[in-house]
Amino acid sequence: MDEDPDIICIQETKATGDKLNDALKDFDDYHGYFASSTKTPGFSGVAIYSKTEPVKVIDNLGYGKYKEEGRILKAEYPDFTLMNIYFPSAGDKLNEKMQFFNHFLDKTEKLMESDENVIICGDFNIAHTTNDLANPKDASRNPGFLQQERGLLDILIAQGYYDTFRMFNQESGNYTWWPNGYDSRAKNIGMRLDHFFISENLKDRLKSSLIRSEIMGSDHCPISIEIDI
Template identity: 45%
Template sequence: MKKIISWNVNGIRAAETKGLYKWMKEENPDILCLQETKAYPDVLTKKFIEPKGYYSYFASAEKKGYSGVVTYCKEKPLSVNYMGIDEFDSEGRYIELEFPQFTIINTYFPNSQSEGKRLDYKLRFNSAIMGKMNSLRDNGKKVILCGDLNVAHKEIDLANPKTNTKNPGFLPEEREWMDSFINAGYIDVFRFFDPTPGNYTWWSYRTKAREKNIGWRIDYFIITDNLLDEIDNCEILNEVMGSDHCPIRLDL
């Protein structure tokens, strides 16, 4: 069994002060993918640059205190790749690790922002992601994509769909792209196992949304269908605090 966890920590240094390292040691994942790290490795404490028992691979944004992803893994990957597109790599949004059993992509999708100010940028990113996934799959790879996709796919994936149709993360264009992604043969693993409402991964810090469970499910594990037989479970770890997102876990 392999345990893979993905979590948007909304600042790795802030999460460190809230017990991230202690949680990581207790949870002991085989692979840990963090998003929105907001930090270059050189400003982190050694335990997050090189955690004991893990290899670490960072993709950081050129802009300080912004975006960024890091993947920690117990097994050394065969290769490490970035997206290879400057407008996305400059924001530290993608890192891809190849292992003998599968390839894992840790990603932080752009926010389309109010009035869709970055919607075109996001849709270009979405298209590039699907191109990467298709290419890997066409070459016979088993692929896991995880991270904050910044979209609630269906009405079941947020508490108040009717009042959010014009808000970033639930725009028709974003949801239509997600339809096309899933229809291309990719599997939203959590939904495969759990079709019930009320399961969210992000809550606004305002209005005590988490206490009331007024949230959005915007963090995902998406896999190629050739990996489905090897998946044991996928869970939302909504009891874990330390960010406005909670972690999600995939068991192989």
């Protein structure tokens, strides 16, 4: 590994823990934690690799039928709580995506009320504003940029959470996902679907929030934050 992050969060792993070899379960100085789909093998899944062992790790958080899909890991540390989530894409199931997200918003509201230090990251499958995608007019009729979906991020921000990237950069053209084909990535025709949000009590500790578009290997690129906790 060329870099040395304290915590690595991965979404859409598409693998159960028992299918991973030892090198992927725990490598170098990292502890590995996994949530996998018990409903459809090879579907969804998230992972956290952490140098510091969390006090507790909870998977799925009782999200109704999504509990079987391996979309959520919550890691509790002495000084903060981390949520790593792979949100559903809408497709033809917008109502299910809204239900999942509303359940998530219930939990984020309770965390904010408890005054916990909270970091939320993941593939939200939502671009928030017109600055977050290349073709907003066309995309406004499609999943990922529907007004109902964008309003969910409005609610999260209204609860007191900060979109970390927008704390440093308000420019358009910064995307985390590009469609396959049509040379979309080279032309930078994409969407910012992956986000880090932090609770208000952490905003003064945030040092950076980056989109690592130079790193290849997926239709998404990594994003990162540096924060003092």
